[in-house]
Amino acid sequence: MRSLRIRLALSVVTVAVLLIGILAAALYVEVREEIRADFDRRLVEDGRVLADLMEYDQEDGLELDLAPLVESFDRQRAAKTWWRLWRSDGSVLAGDPDASFLELGPPGSMVLRDRVHEGRRVRAATWRFRPRIDPEDPPDDPAQVPQLGLSVARETEEVDALLSQLAVLFWGLGTLTCLLVGGVAAWQVARGFAPVHRLAARISSLPAHELGTVLPTDDLPVELSPFVSRLNSLLERLQAALEREREFSGHVAHELRTPLAVLRTGLDLARRAQPPGTDEHAQLGELLETVDEMGALVDDLLLLARVERGADATQLRAVPLRPLVEAAWRNVEARASARGLRFDDRVPEGYEVQADPGKLHIVLQNLLTNAVSYTERDGSIAVEVGEGELLSVWDSGPQLPPESLERIFDRMWRADLARTDATQHAGLGLSLARGLCRHMEMDLRARNEDGGGLRLVVVPAGAPERYPARR
Structure with missing residues (x-):
């Protein structure tokens, strides 16, 4: 037991x-x-x-x-x-x-x-x-x-x-007393463990990206106070390590911007000096594309660092979703057409989301880019709105193992490189998208669909963990 x-x-x-x-x-x-x-x-x-x-x-x-x-x-x-x-x-x-x-x-x-x-x-x-x-007549001899x-x-x-009757009475009273004592004992034990359940609820509600939250110890029993104090100390150390990691990523990305800009300028000048159609001109063009990809990676790192620090202000308002979906799809439409991918925009006309327009556009851009990258040739991609969801992006690509459904939001994590053209990405898009969602009081989750494919779902913050899978 x-x-x-x-x-x-x-x-x-x-x-x-x-x-x-x-x-x-x-x-x-x-x-x-x-x-x-x-x-x-x-x-x-x-x-x-x-x-x-x-x-x-x-x-x-x-x-x-x-x-x-x-x-x-x-x-x-x-x-x-x-x-x-x-x-x-x-x-x-x-x-x-x-x-x-x-x-x-x-x-x-x-x-x-x-x-x-x-x-x-x-x-x-x-x-x-x-x-x-x-x-009156006693005997002569007693x-x-x-x-x-x-x-x-x-x-x-x-x-x-x-x-x-007394035995039955004592047995009945004894049994009734035992039941009463058992009920009172169970109630008192449950009441005594209530602080443990409250503490567990507080711990489970701690955001994974903000571990510096101090758990209060004022209303806890004396026996739990040392445990909570040590847990607070551990959370503070974890938060400090997380902050150092964020600062390091931000500093590295910031320091790389200038060298990359200088490198790109030099490569561009060298490419212009070569006649078009020559091998040197083509090779310099490929190098410029690589530098542009590195620049995009640095920009993503800087944006992710700002988002995690809360440096960017977020202004929520009613935003029409369908125009943002169309704008985000236009940026990846050429790549999708080259791979024969079909796109279906199922967002109802006039549907609005309480969000920051700029941040929501980046979220949609990253979700669609991820779908285009991991969907097999001649596959399908769809954006739609389901029950309890703000929006979702589905693709017919391969499903992920259950243990990988949460890891896809980790920095620099990528699925099997043998599938599709995932090698073109550094693994920051979904991590950045989730960070932006959290700043807009949303959450980004992933699930495998029963009918096949993977669905990335944007839901309100604090929504239940499970939604019925759609076929």
Whole structure:
């Protein structure tokens, strides 16, 4: 079991159930013994009433006129009661005819026993005593007073029924208490783990491009504060490393602009000095194209550095999407036509997006450039608007492995170079597009379509991670 919350709740409930069970059992035993002791006391008291009715005097000896009192005694008892009076030699002096199951106990103290008579449980008390002496006619010798034995028994059906009811009552109350304690324990444990869930939500909401956000520790339990403090320290170090990387990229790109400009000027002058149609003229033209590509890469690096630093102001307004799509496609239409690619603009007329026009144009340009680069010959590209989406660009090119769907937005990452003409790109376009989207309160995501192809989707910031794939 890996859930700490479940383990803690089960531990608390287990201990509580054990304690409740022990307390309930101890209380039941205590009540049971008290009820039985009270039953024994009443049984002995009734026997003593019988014993006190026996009197000994000098003239008549032992008087045993017990019938009227015993009859009254039996009527007052709801439970069946048996009694028997013994002589010291063990012979029966008086008693109930059906009390043959009673026995005279040994000399000494009172004996209490459980018996079974005709399938019924009974409780029997036996003791020896000497009858009361008549004060008006006492014997000449007190030793003449004989020692008698008395046994009194009563069925325990009512007591057993009461104890059974108490057992059911204690069991029910114990079970109800355990359920109540379990519910309270689960609620308290869940409540105690609420700060952990809030902390997890805060961590998951941290933007990947802004790791310097400090997690608050004021409302956290003492046990979590050291963890959050160390996590904040780690995030600060990661943010510092990320800032150094951004500054390095920006500085390198800035420093390369001047040498590239000088190199391009020199190559252009040298190319003009060569007659058109010569090998030297063609080779210098190829070098100029390479320098232009390097210049575009440097410009992308500088723009990406500014975007990540937040140096460029972003002004959002309602922007018609279809004209931007048409303008972006015109820039790649020649390359697409050379490869036989079909383009379908499915954006509705009049559809608008809250965005910065300049930044949204760069986003569309990079998405379409990526689609043209990775779509196989005679393939298809489409721009459309789906449910929950601001816009999306689909191409019929090869799909990506699931682990690569997020990596395509990393700097300098490119898909398989053996496919299409991906070698013409440095792998900054999608990274720049995502950075621009985030500055416009959007997000850029990628997914494989069930019907084939790859779709790059622009959604509002904070939108759910999954959208239904369209066929």
